[in-house]
Amino acid sequence: MKHLILACTLLLVVACANLKKTQIVEVSCGQCQFGLTSQEGCDLAVRIEDNAYFVDGADIDDFGDAHDKESGFCEVIRKGEVEGEVVNNRFKVSALKMLD
Template sequence: MKLKVLIVLVITVFACNSASSKKQTVELSCGQCQFGLTSQEGCDLAVRIDDKAYFVDGADIDDFGDAHDKDSGFCEVIRTAEVSGDIIDDRFKVNTIALKD
């Protein structure tokens, strides 16, 4: 019986930790144009967290308007956003993005 309770407890702890992604404020922009990422060609959305940039999976650079708009496009400016997600295999797997500016 004690072993069953211990197993359920361990599974619950791991499930709670892996399912949660904390919200954090990050810089959001074009990985190539603004953050200098070179591992893929073209313009792609990226986040910068703790001075390291990661390409984003789960959102497109044009989801927030024209990426080349001179005033607000991600290829032209770095914007601030509140995001939730996880860094997996050196990429940011996004759950939510809310622009702050």
């Protein structure tokens, strides 16, 4: 019985530790492209299943000039592969790789 309880506990810990998942999302400026208004200025955001969230853990200028006409987040919506989770209506990113 002790072994069964131990095995169940370990499975629960492993399952809970893997809450962050990798997914393909839209990445852009929350204000300029996604219409978010809860903060001022240009800030990085992701859109997941039609819901946009500001990003914590990455900056809008981490991938170049945000106002570049061809690739800037204030000008275009780009695709990215992210790992993280939504916490308190913000996306806590632990990895972000641009796909375009």
